[in-house]
Amino acid sequence: MSEQALSRALSRRSQLARLKKQVSDLLFHAYGFWGYLFLYFPIIILVVFSFNDSRSTAQWAGFTTHWYADMLKDHQIILSLWNSLFVAIVSTTVSVIIGTLAALAMERYRFWGKLMMDAVLYLPIIIPDIAMAIMLLIFFDISGIGFEPWKVNFFGAHLAVPYSVIIGHVAFNISFVAVVVRARLAQMDQVLEEAAQDLYADPWRTFWRVTFPMLLPGILGGALLAFTLSMDDFVITFFTSGAGFNTLPVRVFGMIKKGVTPKINAVSTLMLLFSLMLVAISLILSRGGEKGDSSGNPMF
Amino acid sequence: MSKLITWLRQRASLQAWLLLLPSALWLFIFFIAPLFIVLVYSFLERGTYGGVVWHFTLENYRRVFDPLYLKTFWRSFYIAVLTTVFTLVLGYPLAYYIATRPQRQRGTWVLGLMIPFWTNFLVRTYAWLTLLRTHTGLINLTLMHLGWIHKPLPLFGNDTAIIIGLVYGWLPDMVLPIYATLERLDRSLLEAAMDLYASGPKVFARVIWPLSLPGVVAGSMLVFIPSLGAFVTPAILGGGKALMIGNIISNQFLAAHDWPFGSALSFVMMAVMLVATLVYFRVTSDEERRQL
Numbered sequence: 001m002s003e004q005a006l007s008r009a010l011s012r013r014s015q016l017a018r019l020k021k022q023v024s025d026l027l028f029h030a031y032g033f034w035g036y037l038f039l040y041f042p043i044i045i046l047v048v049f050s051f052n053d054s055r056s057t058a059q060w061a062g063f064t065t066h067w068y069a070d071m072l073k074d075h076q077i078i079l080s081l082w083n084s085l086f087v088a089i090v091s092t093t094v095s096v097i098i099g100t101l102a103a104l105a106m107e108r109y110r111f112w113g114k115l116m117m118d119a120v121l122y123l124p125i126i127i128p129d130i131a132m133a134i135m136l137l138i139f140f141d142i143s144g145i146g147f148e149p150w151k152v153n154f155f156g157a158h159l160a161v162p163y164s165v166i167i168g169h170v171a172f173n174i175s176f177v178a179v180v181v182r183a184r185l186a187q188m189d190q191v192l193e194e195a196a197q198d199l200y201a202d203p204w205r206t207f208w209r210v211t212f213p214m215l216l217p218g219i220l221g222g223a224l225l226a227f228t229l230s231m232d233d234f235v236i237t238f239f240t241s242g243a244g245f246n247t248l249p250v251r252v253f254g255m256i257k258k259g260v261t262p263k264i265n266a267v268s269t270l271m272l273l274f275s276l277m278l279v280a281i282s283l284i285l286s287r288g289g290e291k292g293d294s295s296g297n298p299m300f
Numbered sequence: 301m302s303k304l305i306t307w308l309r310q311r312a313s314l315q316a317w318l319l320l321l322p323s324a325l326w327l328f329i330f331f332i333a334p335l336f337i338v339l340v341y342s343f344l345e346r347g348t349y350g351g352v353v354w355h356f357t358l359e360n361y362r363r364v365f366d367p368l369y370l371k372t373f374w375r376s377f378y379i380a381v382l383t384t385v386f387t388l389v390l391g392y393p394l395a396y397y398i399a400t401r402p403q404r405q406r407g408t409w410v411l412g413l414m415i416p417f418w419t420n421f422l423v424r425t426y427a428w429l430t431l432l433r434t435h436t437g438l439i440n441l442t443l444m445h446l447g448w449i450h451k452p453l454p455l456f457g458n459d460t461a462i463i464i465g466l467v468y469g470w471l472p473d474m475v476l477p478i479y480a481t482l483e484r485l486d487r488s489l490l491e492a493a494m495d496l497y498a499s500g501p502k503v504f505a506r507v508i509w510p511l512s513l514p515g516v517v518a519g520s521m522l523v524f525i526p527s528l529g530a531f532v533t534p535a536i537l538g539g540g541k542a543l544m545i546g547n548i549i550s551n552q553f554l555a556a557h558d559w560p561f562g563s564a565l566s567f568v569m570m571a572v573m574l575v576a577t578l579v580y581f582r583v584t585s586d587e588e589r590r591q592l
Contacts, residue, residue, distance in 0.1 A: 032397040035390070037514065039416045042427035045438060047350025049430065057430040058438040098322035109316035119319060120327050126577065130546045131566045132331075134553055138341060138563070139334035171330045174323045221430055232420045235531055239553070247423050256536060260433070268423040274416045283411075 043272065044256035050265035058261050067266040077267060080251035082157040086249060087237075091169035096223045098170075099177030100215075107185040108177065124175040133239035134170065140164045140240060147242045164240040165247075169230045176229060177222035184218025217285065224282050250298070337342070342563035352560055359488050360564035366408050370567070371546065376545040382473075382529035383466040387523050388516065390467065391474035395515070398475070399482035410479070417472040418558070425536045428465050432456045432537065457539025462584055465533040468525060475520035481515030521580045547567055 050068070054061035071077055106117065124132065140146040146164030153159075192214070195204040234249040240251065248271065253266050317324075342360055345353040392545040398409040416424065440452040447511045455461055485508065493503045509549065531546035538544070545565065551564025 028393075028397060028400075031393055035394040035397070036412060038390075038468070039413065039471070041417055042424065043432055045431065046423070046427040058433075058436055059439050080360060098326065099476070101319045102323040105316040105319035109312050109319075111313040111316040114319075117324065119322070120332060122329070124331055126525065126573075128526060128546070130529050130531045130549055131570055134562060134566055135328070135334035135338050137553060138337055138559060139330070140481060141592060142337065146494075165523070167330055170326060173325060175448065178323070228418070232422075234422050249420060251363070252422055252426070253532075253535075256422075256429065260426075260436070264426060268420075268426060271420050271423050275420065276415065277413075279415060279418055 008152040009098065021252055023290075042233055046265055047269050047272065049138060050269045051173065052262050052265075055261060057262055057265060061274065067262045069286040070263050071266045071270070074263075077248070077251060080246040082154055083159055083245065084231055084249070086152065086154050086159055086161055087169055088166055088227050091166050091230050092223055093174055094166075095173035095177050095226050096219060099222060099226075100181050100219055102174065103178045103181035103185060105158045121175050121178050124172045125179070127170075127236040128267045129233075132168075133236045135237065135266045136164065136168045136171070137239045146224070146240075147246070160245070162241055162245055164242070165237055165245065168236045168240045172233075172236065173226040173229060176225050180222035180225055181215065181218045184221070188214050200228050220285055224278060224285070228275070228278055305384045323410065341560050342567050344560045346558045346560050349557070352583075353368045357560075360561045361568070363561060363565055364568050371544060372545055372548055373568070375459070376528055376530075379462055379466070379530075379544060380524050383440075383463055383470065383521050383527040384524045386463065386467045387471050387474040388520065390518070391471055391519065392478055394471075395478035395482055398479050398520045399485075406483070410476075413472050413475055422468055422532060422536075424469060425533055428461075428468060429536055432461050432464065451522050456537065457541050461536050461537040461539070462530070462544070465537045466527050466530060468521040469533065473522040473526075477518040477522065478512055479514035486513055517580060517584055521576065524576055528573060529569060 010150045049060075051063050051065065052059075052061060053064035053066065102117075105111075107120070115135065126275065145168060147162050149160035149162050150166070151158070151160050188211075193206055193210050196210045197203075201209065232249065232254055235248075238250050238253065239248050240248075246254070248267070252264060252267055252271075255261075255267070303467055341352060343356055344359070345355045345359070346359050347353050364373075383428075394413075398406060398413070401409055432520075434440060434456045435453045437452075440449075443449045444452065444494070457466075475493060489511075490503060494508050498506065518582065529545050529546050531550060534544040534547050538547070549562050549565045549569070552558045552565065556562075
């Protein structure tokens with residue numbers, strides 16, 4: 001074979017290989033596109049039809065903000081939103097404090113009963129919410145505690161929140177906070193704490209001046225996760241609240257059961273915006289931490 | 301006082317338990333105790349107006365194996381398995397796609413995956429309700445409008461609808477662990493395989509797939525367990541007809557007032573999940589799990 005023929009054959013072969021690679025790349029990109037379209041399409045449709053000037057959630061009949069006005073006039077929805085916020089704030093506060101203490105114990109000590117506590121802390125994460133919901137329902141029913149409401153004036157809204165709901169939310173949030181804070185503790189350098197102790201700082205001072213500031217991204221990450229889980233929870237709230245108490249998801253479930261209307265789309269869009277806001281906050285928080293470090297960010 | 305502090309400092313175990321005390325109390329009272337109460341309840345007889353009669357019986361567990369309930373169990377199991385398989389088939393290429401993006405873009409792609417996942421589960425399920433409904437859903441209306449079909453497709457109130465809803469809901473749970481293993485994959489291994497003239501499919505079958513297996517197993521667990529215990533998805537997309545075990549359990553508490561039977565059903569459900577978890581620990585090593 002002449003040199004020319006050989007190089008021609010080789011170049012054809014490499015051309016073919018390049019073409020093959022281009023086609024497979026194209027297919028691959030197409031797959032990525034369809035994959036993400038699948039993830040976003042239902043949500044986009046949901047938002048679009050919240051502006052639909054008709055009772056239909058599938059046939060477009062012009063633009064309106066009527067459903068949003070409707071939503072804002074619905075006292076039940078507004079009340080359930082306040083309930084959601086109150087439950088989320090209280091349960092997040094409690095679970096962040098006691099969950100962080102638990103994380104410190106689990107990560108920094110060796111002690112009798114550690115393995116058992118490990119299991120107890122992980123169980124609420126893996127147990128399905130329906131099982132946890134009925135467990136709590138039976139417990140509150142036979143112990144007779146919990147169903148009485150906590151009457152509170154929350155930014156002018158008069159709420160009556162059953163203690164059982166808050167207790168249930170704290171019970172599942174502790175574990176999530178502990179996991180996130182532990183992850184942060186595990187990869188924190190203990191050298192600085194040892195240095196502080198070498199310089200005769202007492203443990204109390206070492207904790208507040210060294211450990212706590214370094215741990216803060218983890219604690220905030222845990223708080224954000226707990227807040228989101230609490231705002232989103234439907235099943236456990238639904239079973240532990242007794243009659244007549246609604247958080248926003250419980251209210252939405254009740255509305256869906258009664259029939260589909262664009263008003264539900266409007267409430268959903270509001271909840272969607274709220275989640276986006278939390279994602280944005282978590283991004284800003286992790287940016288504010290060490291560069292390229294997302295350890296304090298449980299979402300990623 | 302200072303003596304007390306010195307005394308405490310010498311006892312690490314005591315310190316640890318002091319830190320743990322609030323959460324341990326909370327979880328033992330409001331989680332472990334309820335778990336045991338449910339276990340006890342599952343062996344009692346039902347009262348006439350809800351509640352229980354304190355009389356030991358195995359009847360509730362026998363009823364779980366009644367053909368009627370066994371069928372629902374089997375169906376939930378089959379829906380959960382199909383959901384896991386579909387999320388794997390759809391999610392693996394997606395994880396691979398994200399892992400092969402330029403390093404600086406990957407964070408954005410992962411964020412793109414997480415945003416829908418962060419949206420309330422109920423909202424996401426409702427979104428599918430407006431798409432799938434038989435006569436007023438967007439998919440059937442559009443297809444009929446285009447003249448591609450003349451009768452609406454049976455997309456709602458059946459297993460198909462539930463599986464679509466579950467796959468959509470849990471897809472990121474499958475993609476993320478697989479992505480985590482693929483991203484950590486040593487590129488030089490791929491180059492070595494190619495240098496030895498392994499074809500594309502062979503590189504995948506012999507190198508990529510085995511190395512991503514821990515992610516696949518973890519993702520499957522994360523999808524299988526919540527799918528088996530699903531309550532919201534069948535309640536909304538099952539149209540009141542297609543039910544899963546989670547709905548049967550909730551019915552015992554909300555409608556039938558048979559708490560002991562509901563308790564027995566949840567314990568059997570948790571037993572199935574426990575078996576799945578044990579299998580997971582059996583097929584993966586400590587090292588592999590830590591990497592996720």
